[in-house]
Amino acid sequence: MNTLNENIVRLRKQAGMTQEELGRRVMVSTQAVSRWERGGSPDIALLPAIAQVFGVTLDELFGRESEKTVPVEEMLTRDIQSAPETERFERAWRLCWHIMKAVAAADNGPSGDAYFRFMSGSEDVERKNVPEPEFVPSVTYFTHDTGVMSASVARDFHYLLLMPEPEDGFSSVLKCPEAYREFFAFLSRPHYVEMLAMLYSQEPERYFTVSLAAQQLGISQQEAEEILSEFYTRRLVQDTPAKSPEGTVHIYRKLDDFSAIPFLYFAAELMRAQSMFCTILMRQVPFFAKPIGTDSLSPNWVSRDEMNERLNLSHPGGCDRVE
Numbered sequence: 001m002n003t004l005n006e007n008i009v010r011l012r013k014q015a016g017m018t019q020e021e022l023g024r025r026v027m028v029s030t031q032a033v034s035r036w037e038r039g040g041s042p043d044i045a046l047l048p049a050i051a052q053v054f055g056v057t058l059d060e061l062f063g064r065e066s067e068k069t070v071p072v073e074e075m076l077t078r079d080i081q082s083a084p085e086t087e088r089f090e091r092a093w094r095l096c097w098h099i100m101k102a103v104a105a106a107d108n109g110p111s112g113d114a115y116f117r118f119m120s121g122s123e124d125v126e127r128k129n130v131p132e133p134e135f136v137p138s139v140t141y142f143t144h145d146t147g148v149m150s151a152s153v154a155r156d157f158h159y160l161l162l163m164p165e166p167e168d169g170f171s172s173v174l175k176c177p178e179a180y181r182e183f184f185a186f187l188s189r190p191h192y193v194e195m196l197a198m199l200y201s202q203e204p205e206r207y208f209t210v211s212l213a214a215q216q217l218g219i220s221q222q223e224a225e226e227i228l229s230e231f232y233t234r235r236l237v238q239d240t241p242a243k244s245p246e247g248t249v250h251i252y253r254k255l256d257d258f259s260a261i262p263f264l265y266f267a268a269e270l271m272r273a274q275s276m277f278c279t280i281l282m283r284q285v286p287f288f289a290k291p292i293g294t295d296s297l298s299p300n301w302v303s304r305d306e307m308n309e310r311l312n313l314s315h316p317g318g319c320d321r322v323e
Contacts, residue, residue: 003063009037011054011061015079016098025053025082055079096160097123100149104142104280115280122278124155134272143283159265168295169288176293179301186234191219195227199237199254200261207240207251228252235304 012022012033019033026049036042042050051061055075076095083091101119105112119140127133138154147164166172187193194217201216202208214224228250232239238253293299302310 004041004061005037005039007061007063008033008042008050011056012037014098015054016094016101017053021094022050022053024084024087026050052078052082090158093158093160096162097151097153097158100140100142100151100160100162103149107144107282108280119278119280123153125153127154127156137277139269139277140279141277142280145283145285148283148287159262169290171288171290171292172295172297174292174296175301176296176299177291179293179299182301186230189227191217191223191227195224195231196236196260197264200258202254205253207253209249209251213252225250233304234301235307 008022012019017025019037020030023030023033026046028046032040032042047058047061051058054061055078079095080088080091101116104119105116108115122137122140125136125138127136127138130136136154138152138157140151140153142149145165147162149160149162151160152158187196195213198213198216210221210225210228213228214221217224228237228239231237232252236255238255240251240253242249242251
């Protein structure tokens with residue numbers, strides 16, 4: 001049974017999984033998993049479930065070569081599907097974090113194992129109940145000439161960004177400086193950031209009126225109407241006019257995207273103490289080889305009127321107007 005015990009340890013660590021998580025996935029206690037890894041024998045009825053969690057065959061679980069090679073994608077699919085629904089996002093993050101560590105280790109040659117251990121040491125760092133949580137190093141950055149990766153490994157918040165560099169460079173997926181100045185000036189106006197956040201405080205698919213927005217932001221109805229009208233012009237909300245005894249009422253709804261959430265988060269990350277993260281810097285070339293917006297397919301911030309004008313030029317019938 002020694003081979004089985006060793007393989008359970010190896011496969012669990014390769015999957016970036018704790019003893020507690022493995023136990024939860026096969027519905028046994030953490031102590032039971034610990035006993036297996038120290039030489040105990042799992043119940044024979046649990047062996048198929050253990051193999052499924054690791055995405056291997058029973059032969060492979062026992063250390064015997066399998067005639068069938070399971071594609072990594074299929075193994076990942078099985079792994080995610082076998083996790084409880086409420087834990088799938090957390091499991092997906094764990095797998096992505098493991099991939100980030102593996103890439104950093106692979107790109108550091110003989111020092112790779114040390115980098116892997118270094119990154120693993122910061123996992124699940126505690127920010128709650130500490131005197132100055134903003135100074136806890138919870139973010140890891142890895143830069144390379146072919147792309148960038150970053151992750152938050154704090155116990156209270158996980159994310160992972162993996163961004164291979166585009167063929168035309170990072171500049172080509174950004175907008176021009178004037179568009180950013182216009183956007184940041186737009187958000188700097190009183191109550192505009194609050195209105196953006198208010199959109200995400202509504203239930204999905206929920207419509208709301210100017211009165212509700214004014215009430216939630218504590219501003220006048222006229223102010224709310226002006227802000228939402230500009231949000232509509234800037235293609236940030238959907239506006240559906242509806243008839244009522246008092247006349248036309250404008251009913252609004254947030255568009256079906258969540259881009260404001262990572263935007264606000266990464267803006268907050270820029271504002272945190274810049275010495276409070278772990279970095280593995282392997283990049284030898286500048287991030288921006290050209291001015292931002294160069295070769296971009298969408299260099300400008302286009303309003304709804306400008307978009308409709310372009311569509312009308314392309315489709316004189318106007319059937320593709322943005323509403």
